[in-house]
Amino acid sequence: MPGRARRVRFAAWAALAGVVSAGVFLAVAEVAALLVARQSSPILAVGSFVIDVVPQPLKEFAITAFGENDKPVLLAGLCLAVIVASAIAGLLQLWRPPLGIIALGIAGALSVAAIVTRAGATPLAWVPPVLGTIAGAVVLGVTVARLRRWAHATTTHDDSDSGRLDRRVFLQVLTIAGASALIAGVGARVANVATTSIAAVRRALRLPEPRSRVDVPAGAELDVPGISPLYTPNADFYRVDTALTVPSVDPATWRLTVDGLVDRKIELTFDELVEMGLDEYSITLTCVSNEVGGELLGTAKWLGVPVRDILALAGPQGDADMVLSHSIDGFTASTPVEALTDPDRDAILAVAMNGEPLPLEHGFPVRMVVPGLYGYVSATKWLTRLQVTTFAADEAYWTPRGYSAEAPIKFSSRLDTPRTGQPVAAGRVPLAGVAWAQTVGIERVEVRIDGGEWQAATLSAPVNDDTWVQWMLEWDATPGTYNVTVRAVNRDGDLQIEDRAPIAPDGSTGWQRTLVRVT
Incomplete structure (x- = not known):
């Protein structure tokens, strides 16, 4: 085998050894967390730390881009980062020992810091990441040591029993460690979630009847397809x-x-x-x-x-x-x-x-x-x-x-139907949505089509001043493309702010303008 191909081959094995060692680190930590400190998962602790320190613009981007999937995306990103970093640690251990083990130790120390500084950390919260670091370092040291000897035997064309033994031991340890880490780590995480899950307790919980019920008036919910329901499931x-x-x-x-x-x-x-x-x-x-x-x-x-x-x-x-x-x-x-x-x-x-x-x-x-x-x-x-x-x-x-210490809600309105990108047929078209002005209440909602006059929409019967109202305006639509604008007026007589403002530091403002295509 040419020298370059041989180096690439053994570098790949070293990277894989680094990834398996990181897997052992996480698996041992998960098992230890199951036994002594259930909230001490390194990957979750580091993920929570990242959430705490990430700059405000990135938080806003994550919420806007991924919505409620922002946390799975973060976890996927962390897992990818762990794979890349552990592969690098394996290469360092191959080329510059013991730098790979040192890198793994630094990762372990950062995990300990992330865990013990979390709210509610228990006195034994440091144990899982420490045990995981030790186990991962041992696997990395043993496997790469065998890999180096195997590589040396290949370079010197030593076909002795010793060279073959090194290769066999390396592959065996790598396979057993990787499989064990996968089974034990996933099993411990599932067991941790299952045993700490409170879902069964919640299902069995019986609350007393309330002393009072909300009086929902007739007409509190408009019968318009596509509008947000009065109460969100x-x-x-x-x-x-x-x-x-x-x-x-x-x-x-x-x-x-x-x-x-x-x-x-x-x-x-x-x-x-x-x-x-x-x-x-x-x-x-x-x-x-x-x-x-x-x-x-x-x-x-x-x-x-x-x-x-x-x-x-x-x-x-x-x-x-x-x-x-x-x-x-x-x-x-x-x-x-x-x-x-x-x-x-x-x-x-x-x-x-x-x-x-x-x-x-x-x-x-x-x-x-x-x-x-x-x-x-x-x-x-x-x-x-x-x-x-x-x-x-x-x-x-x-x-x-970057956010204000005090933040009263800025009242607003929204068009639910029709939506941008969903053309509607010409004829009688209901424009509908919701408006909210918590603690004050909505007085009226107005709609403008292109540059026309503002038209007052029909409002649902309000439940109270803390609950949004639905609104609807019937529109005789002809084919074309239209810009539909909606705004609200609260019961204090204030007009919804027209100028656009970002969500930071205390909430967005602006009238919603939606492009509607009529066919």
Whole structure:
């Protein structure tokens, strides 16, 4: 075999040895995590760290480009990065030993740092990545050492038993280590998810009947094909959060701590929270990442307890102006105390959504829901703590990342049907969509076709000021291409902002303009 081809061949084997060693690293870490620290998966910890440190423009791009698939895309990217980096480590170990093992050790150290600095890290959280690093380094050292001796025997044309033994041992160790890593790693991850899954607990949970129900008036939902339903099904409700994997929180062990600038620190169990009395609320939630005409909002019926009742148990002190809500995954949100204690605002701790316990991905067992504020400053999922503090003393997760500490929702409107790229037949065409102005309410929606006059749309009967309304305008459409613009006016008489603004630092603005083709 020519020398160049031989070098390429053994370089490929070394790269494969690096990848297998990384697989062993991750597999051993997953098995150890299953035994001693379930939340200590290196790949998930590093992924969560990446979510925390990635610059704001990249976060916005990921949400815009991938929507709710942003986290699977991130995981796929991390896996690709691990494969490339581990292959490089294998090459380094072949050409410049022990640089490959050192590189693996650095990766292990970074994994330890990512894991132990996460919120809720246990005292043994460092064990899985350390054991994984040691196992991966041993496999990398043994396999590449045999590979080097095999390569040397090939170069010197040594056909002795020793050269053949090195080749056999290398291939055997590589095969056994790779297969074992795949089986053990995947098995441990599946077992970890299965044993920590709280889905069965959620299905068995029975909540008491609420003391009050939402009164949905006749005419609250328009019968127009293609329009958003009045209440968004749980399966279709948008999800934007910082959790790479959905946390598993058992209601039996859940605790809510209320502390900080309070007269007395309190701690509530799930049962104690529910026993305070549940009421049903109709509230539209909006994400600050929602672009003009976007779909990052939804409406649900929530069962919950007013936050003001919970804060009253602790007694917020006079100088407090913010509540920093903490999620089990480390996320925090800064909500004005005034918004949480206002008797005319239904800020709640929700335990159910659209007639069933909160879905896991929407914060089971308890989350915050605050009308009129973007989710990043109010809608904390997997809630564990309410820290009464001040805006001057503390800041939330998104504040140092370029977003405002306070963010009331900017009211807006959206055209649902017809959509761009979906031509409609000439004739009577319903233009329809939704409009929202949480805590204030929508007074009217107006539509303009090309440069014509503004026309008032028909509104659905409002459920309350915290719930979006549907709107519809019948249009006698003739063939051609038209620019349809929609805007809203709230009940304070304010006109929806026309000028376009990006989502940062406190929400997008602008009238939606949609190109409609009539055939």
